Amino acid sequence: MQSAVELRNWSTVGRLAMPNAKVFVTSIVLCVVTAAIFASWLPLQVSIVTLFLFAGPHNWFELRYFLMRLPVRFGRSRNFFLTAFAGLGVLTLAYVLLPLLYNASLWTDEAWSIVIASCNTMLLFWLGLLVWLRSKQKRHASWTWTIPLGLVLASLNWLGPDLFSLAIVYVHPLIALWFLDRHLRRMRPAWLSAYRRCLCLLPLVLAGMIWQLSQTSALPEDNGLFWRITQHSGAQLLPQVSSHLLVAVHLFLEMLHYGVWIVALPLIGPTARFWNVKTVPVARHPKGFPRLVAGMLIAALAGVAVLWLGFSVDYSTTRDIYFTVAIAHVLAEAPFLLRML
Amino acid sequence: MKALLAACCLILLTAFSINADVAKPPKPADKPGKVVMRTSLEIAPDAKAYEARLQISESNLKSLQASLAGTVQGNTTIPASIAQSPTRTIIAGLLMFLSISVAGVLLARRVQKAVVAVIVLVAVLGAAAIITRGNAAPPGGYRWRNLPQALADGKSTFGNVDIEIVPDDALQGKSMRLIIPLQKQNRPGE
Numbered sequence: 001m002q003s004a005v006e007l008r009n010w011s012t013v014g015r016l017a018m019p020n021a022k023v024f025v026t027s028i029v030l031c032v033v034t035a036a037i038f039a040s041w042l043p044l045q046v047s048i049v050t051l052f053l054f055a056g057p058h059n060w061f062e063l064r065y066f067l068m069r070l071p072v073r074f075g076r077s078r079n080f081f082l083t084a085f086a087g088l089g090v091l092t093l094a095y096v097l098l099p100l101l102y103n104a105s106l107w108t109d110e111a112w113s114i115v116i117a118s119c120n121t122m123l124l125f126w127l128g129l130l131v132w133l134r135s136k137q138k139r140h141a142s143w144t145w146t147i148p149l150g151l152v153l154a155s156l157n158w159l160g161p162d163l164f165s166l167a168i169v170y171v172h173p174l175i176a177l178w179f180l181d182r183h184l185r186r187m188r189p190a191w192l193s194a195y196r197r198c199l200c201l202l203p204l205v206l207a208g209m210i211w212q213l214s215q216t217s218a219l220p221e222d223n224g225l226f227w228r229i230t231q232h233s234g235a236q237l238l239p240q241v242s243s244h245l246l247v248a249v250h251l252f253l254e255m256l257h258y259g260v261w262i263v264a265l266p267l268i269g270p271t272a273r274f275w276n277v278k279t280v281p282v283a284r285h286p287k288g289f290p291r292l293v294a295g296m297l298i299a300a301l302a303g304v305a306v307l308w309l310g311f312s313v314d315y316s317t318t319r320d321i322y323f324t325v326a327i328a329h330v331l332a333e334a335p336f337l338l339r340m341l
Numbered sequence: 342m343k344a345l346l347a348a349c350c351l352i353l354l355t356a357f358s359i360n361a362d363v364a365k366p367p368k369p370a371d372k373p374g375k376v377v378m379r380t381s382l383e384i385a386p387d388a389k390a391y392e393a394r395l396q397i398s399e400s401n402l403k404s405l406q407a408s409l410a411g412t413v414q415g416n417t418t419i420p421a422s423i424a425q426s427p428t429r430t431i432i433a434g435l436l437m438f439l440s441i442s443v444a445g446v447l448l449a450r451r452v453q454k455a456v457v458a459v460i461v462l463v464a465v466l467g468a469a470a471i472i473t474r475g476n477a478a479p480p481g482g483y484r485w486r487n488l489p490q491a492l493a494d495g496k497s498t499f500g501n502v503d504i505e506i507v508p509d510d511a512l513q514g515k516s517m518r519l520i521i522p523l524q525k526q527n528r529p530g531e
Contacts, residue, residue, distance in 0.1 A: 110426055110428075113426065113429065114428060114429065117429060117432075144447055145444075145447065147443050147447075148440040148441070148443045148444035148447065149440075151436050151437070151439050151440030151443065152436075152437065152440045154436045155433045155434075155436035155437040155440060156433070157433075158429045158430075158432045158433035158436060159429065159430070159433045161429075239407055240407060
């Protein structure tokens with residue numbers, strides 16, 4: 001009932017008028033093609049600029065979106081949200097500690113891979129638990145197939161923990177497209193089929209990028225920043241694959257991710273007047289928390305400013321810190337996406 | 342006080358002398374070689390050749406360079422890293438087993454019995470084939486068994502070979518060594 005009320009409000013509050021589905025589709029195709037061209041052409045330079053400009057703001061918009069999706073009272077979803085927030089805290093702490101422990105050189109390579117595999121298994125277990133709790137609320141949905149799927153993923157994770165972690169890096173940007181799909185289904189159902197047809201373009205563009213870049217020479221790693229960017233894209237784990245291809249594909253997916261969170265979702269949804277705290281249901285409700293929500297959004301805005309300052313002063317270190325802490329927003333997407341299914 | 346200091350000095354000196362008697366640490370065992378790549382090799386006699394030649398394809402050389410780079414950096418290939426980790430392999434196998442079992446149970450509950458029967462039959466046949474090793478490859482050195490005779494006849498022999506990197510002193514001054522898995526065969530009458 002809560003979400004139904006929210007949806008009615010969302011459909012009327014602050015939505016910018018958009019002409020029609022054709023403009024929407026044209027915009028998507030243009031964005032995808034442009035992102036692919038820039039990511040393939042100058043991967044390192046565009047990566048630096050993109051992260052600088054959009055990393056912080058996209059986190060701010062995500063936080064706002066999650067606040068929009070948060071009910072005023074948890075009610076029947078109490079266990080779901082408690083599990084979500086507890087797991088979010090524990091897993092974020094675990095993933096943030098990993099680089100610190102790695103720098104301490106406490107373990108051998110083998111023991112280290114077991115530690116990473118254990119963390120990833122915890123993540124999968126948490127996701128499985130959330131799926132189970134969510135499935136209990138959906139009477140007609142059968143999500144039991146997720147059990148063998150989760151076990152297969154856990155098994156693959158134990159075979160190659162580093163590769164599994166790298167897969168998360170590449171899969172995470174695509175989750176934003178799933179959010180957009182669910183959002184369109186509720187806010188602009190007429191556009192949904194056009195959007196899904198646009199998604200078919202994605203594998204074609206990726207195939208084109210792979211075809212064009214697979215034989216290119218490796219990107220220069222002559223300074224610490226370039227080396228970090230190639231490592232983050234998996235150049236060390238996949239030495240047979242051109243680092244140019246890896247960085248380009250990762251950057252392309254990241255650009256789509258930022259585009260969805262910063263442009264597409266605010267334009268389609270009720271976050272068009274994103275500066276107005278009263279558009280957030282949990283702040284607008286008589287029993288809500290307007291000050292807390294306002295405080296969180298202002299603190300997040302300050303975080304964005306600090307991030308920009310950090311990038312200006314020491315880009316490499318800030319990049320490392322950002323990607324270490326950013327695991328929190330990766331994890332946070334899971335419960336809110338499940339709530340939309 | 343002096344007596345106390347003297348006693349301390351004596352104890353310390355004794356400790357040093359005791360340490361001096363400690364046996365030397367055992368000499369570390371020779372570092373084993375590390376298999377970095379598996380490829381194929383042909384040993385071909387050539388009556389017209391003046392020198393023995395080692396021919397390597399460009400693609401194999403690149404793979405070898407990549408493997409060596411991984412070895413130097415402490416990294417191994419993905420299959421090698423899996424094979425070298427029993428703990429992770431066991432856990433992965435257990436989880437895979439659980440996954441297939443759960444999927445099978447779910448499938449059996451949903452799909453018609455006839456389909457389940459077919460799937461079970463295929464699984465049993467597959468398992469039987471694996472158990473009886475009906476499709477097992479011959480042992481590694483099988484292809485090399487006729488090498489002496491082939492060399493004597495001037496014919497070439499083709500088989501698999503592991504490229505193993507060993508410490509410098511392991512080859513006793515030589516640069517390379519080719520080890521062929523041949524068992525001594527007793528001639529009739531011996």
